[in-house]
Amino acid sequence: xxxxxxxxxxxxxxxxxxxxxxxxxxxxxxxxxxxxxxxxxxxxxxxxxxxxxxxxxxxxxxxxxxxxxxxxxxxxxxxxxxxxxxxxxxxxxxxxxxxxxxxxxxxxxxxxxxxxxxxxxxxxxxxxxxxxxxxxxxxxxxxxxxxxxxxxxxxxxxxxxxxxxxxxxxxxxxxxxxxxxxxxxxxxxxxxxxxxxxxxxxxxxxxxxxxxxxxxxxxxxxxxxxxxxxxxxxxxxxxxxxxxxxxxxxxxxxxxxxxxxxxxxxxxxxxxxxxxxxxxxxxxxxxxxxxxxxxxxxxxxxxxxxxxxxxxxxxxxxxxxxxxxxxxxxxxxxxxxxxxxxx
Ligand SMILES: Cc1ncc(C[n+]2csc(CCOP(=O)(O)OP(=O)(O)O)c2C)c(N)n1
Numbered sequence: 001x002x003x004x005x006x007x008x009x010x011x012x013x014x015x016x017x018x019x020x021x022x023x024x025x026x027x028x029x030x031x032x033x034x035x036x037x038x039x040x041x042x043x044x045x046x047x048x049x050x051x052x053x054x055x056x057x058x059x060x061x062x063x064x065x066x067x068x069x070x071x072x073x074x075x076x077x078x079x080x081x082x083x084x085x086x087x088x089x090x091x092x093x094x095x096x097x098x099x100x101x102x103x104x105x106x107x108x109x110x111x112x113x114x115x116x117x118x119x120x121x122x123x124x125x126x127x128x129x130x131x132x133x134x135x136x137x138x139x140x141x142x143x144x145x146x147x148x149x150x151x152x153x154x155x156x157x158x159x160x161x162x163x164x165x166x167x168x169x170x171x172x173x174x175x176x177x178x179x180x181x182x183x184x185x186x187x188x189x190x191x192x193x194x195x196x197x198x199x200x201x202x203x204x205x206x207x208x209x210x211x212x213x214x215x216x217x218x219x220x221x222x223x224x225x226x227x228x229x230x231x232x233x234x235x236x237x238x239x240x241x242x243x244x245x246x247x248x249x250x251x252x253x254x255x256x257x258x259x260x261x262x263x264x265x266x267x268x269x270x271x272x273x274x275x276x277x278x279x280x281x282x283x284x285x286x287x288x289x290x291x292x293x294x295x296x297x298x299x300x301x302x303x304x305x306x307x308x309x310x311x312x313x314x315x316x317x318x319x320x321x322x323x324x325x326x327x328x329x330x331x332x333x334x335x336x337x338x339x340x341x342x343x
Contacts, residue, residue: 021229024067026288027300028087029059029225033281034304035092036082038312039099043260048099050112055080057255058187060225060280063087064232065155065185069122072149074140076124076133076156079114080187080254084157090123096311102318109321124156131162134171134184141180153239155183161192163206172245176213179244183235186247187222189254190276194266207249215245222250223278226287253277 036054043052055062058080066087069075075088086092097105098116106118107125117125124136137154144152162168163186175182188206190197203209210217216238220231228250235246253276257264271277288297 021067021233022226022288022291023293023296024087025060025063025225025229026284026293026297027304028063028066028083029281029284030297030301031086031092031304031307032059032063032083034301034308035086035095035311038308040260042099042312048113049101051114052099052260053079053114053258054256054260055082057252057277057279058189058222058250059083060228060284061185061187061220061222061232061250061252062157063225064228065157065183065236067229068233068236069153069155072122072152074122074124074137074144074152074154076126076137076154078126078129078133078157078159078162080159080189081157084155085123088123089121090118092307093311093315094118096308096315097318100312100315100318101320102315103321104315104318110326128167129159129162131158131165131168131171134158134168134182135174136171138171138175138178138180138182141175141182142178145180151240153181153183153236155185155236157185157187159192160186160188160190160197160206161195161200162186163209164201172213172215172247175245176215179242181239181242182245183232183239184245184247185232185235186249188249188251189222190252190271191254191258191267193258193262196268205249207247210247213245213247215247216243217247217249220248220250221275222252223276223280223283225280225284228280251276252280255279 032055036056039052040054042048062081063083066075066084069088075084077085094106098107099113101109103109106116115126117123124133126133127136133156137156141154158168172184186206192200207217207219218231218235220227222228232248235248239246253271285297288294
């Protein structure tokens, strides 16, 4: 059933299970923001091939998922999930390697930046931003169950737009029928590219959809990182306990264009100046200050800047893949040549 209220006690219980989750959230969010600002400037400098898509304004919701997962779990991140990836333990240098095409990167410089993954860490490479990862994650969870593994959870994300695709529907429906330990975190950021919510779906709140799938639903203010931690942490806990799929809907606003090629001028100005348009980084900084962690925050930010600068410098000197030495290319060429010969 869909619940709109936040059960703070349950949220607290799950946060106690982790060691200082808000520090982990802060670090993941700061590292993601600093890294993405850097990637945007590298894109403008023409140093990145392909698109750059940022999670600006969505770091709190994303980080909560990564931080709530543990070793043995599965994360299927989307294009706005840099903070979740870092919270789950993807090395920041691997992200830089993917964007700059380093041969030493997780995809060996062969694949597009946002499609990177690392199965050894439980991170699935993204197939598509539009719902495909719901069924991919459900499939991995089903396989783990068949292998008699225990206590694992899989988490993936979806944008508001993705919730209206066939892939999303089929994936979540099967996960519900199978009662899989799947958490789907919907970042309702108001727009699917430039299409606003009221041109995408006719229900009042995406949380209403949880009921239709027969899964538990949780709503959260996605601009409030402490609330995100409590609600997403609780959803992960529920899935781990065997309560079946969990749908989390975080309301927030995308604080950038769809990608760095898009100025996002269509984003409603009133929405930008409303609570929905708050920057979760500023909200978190104030939350950390009120916990007496202002100095730590400044240190974490400085450390993030140094780490990002160091990673970019290091990766800039790494080799790119050489197409004439790559087996995969040769195999593709041989295959194509054989196909032509066979007619
Ligand atoms: C099947 C499919 N249709 C369309 C696209 C192009 N596309 C990529 S992202 C996107 C909008 C996604 O909106 P939403 O799910 O709300 O996520 P957001 O970008 O807001 O995070 C579109 C139309 C695609 N990649 N795949």
